[in-house]
Amino acid sequence: MAIVAHICERCGAESGASANQSIGPSGAMWTLSFRCRTCGYTFEADCSYDTPEHIRNAILESGGVWGLKLASTGTERLKAVKILREALHMSLEDVARLKAAIPGLALQGTRLEMQYLQIQLAETGITSTVERIG
Ligand SMILES: [Zn+2]
Numbered sequence: 001m002a003i004v005a006h007i008c009e010r011c012g013a014e015s016g017a018s019a020n021q022s023i024g025p026s027g028a029m030w031t032l033s034f035r036c037r038t039c040g041y042t043f044e045a046d047c048s049y050d051t052p053e054h055i056r057n058a059i060l061e062s063g064g065v066w067g068l069k070l071a072s073t074g075t076e077r078l079k080a081v082k083i084l085r086e087a088l089h090m091s092l093e094d095v096a097r098l099k100a101a102i103p104g105l106a107l108q109g110t111r112l113e114m115q116y117l118q119i120q121l122a123e124t125g126i127t128s129t130v131e132r133i134g
Contacts, residue, residue, distance in 0.1 A: 002058035006034050013038035019055045021112040024048050027087065028113040030055055051110075059110050065134035066111045068118060071103045072126060080106070080126050087120050108133060 006017035017034035030051040035042045051059070072080045080102060085095050088107075098106060106128075107117065114130040121128050 002055070002062040004032070004055055004058045006032070008034075008036040008039060008041055009043070010041040011036060011039040019058055021051065021059055021110055023112055023116050023119070028110065028116050030059075056110065063111055064132045065108055066114045066130055067105045067108045067133040068114045069104065069129045069131065070106045070121075070126070073103055076126060077102050079124060080121060080128075083120050083124060083126070084117060087117055105133070 002019045003016040004019050005014055007014050013036060015034065015037045017032050020031045020033075021028045022031065023029070026048060028051065029046065029048045031047070032043075032045040032055065034044075070077075070080055077099075081095065081099055084090070084098060084106065088094075090098065101107075107114065111130065111132075118128050118130050
């Protein structure tokens with residue numbers, strides 16, 4: 001469980017909020033759970049859009065950096081690039097980098113981000129592995 005500093009909306013005191021990711025229909029979702037140590041105010045956030053940088057960094061720090069590895073070559077490699085490009089809305093530059101990385105360590109991120117991509121690939125029969133790399 002990752003802890004991020006959070007300013008209480010009610011009293012302005014700073015407490016730690018616990019951050020987590022889960023797999024949603026369109027990628028890794030993030031959740032934030034906060035209870036103010038000063039005034040007792042609580043809130044839970046459950047969001048499907050991109051995980052904010054400071055929350056993602058805290059998750060990477062506590063949960064480690066994970067890599068998505070692919071052995072795909074030939075047409076399967078191109079199919080994998082297409083799936084990952086669409087899943088991540090990649091820029092052309094990122095796509096070029098991704099192409100150069102397969103076969104091998106295609107991408108890295110949080111465990112759940114990589115697992116989500118692994119599921120997307122598996123749906124079209126492409127095997128990949130997710131392992132901790134940092
Ligand atoms: Zn408070």
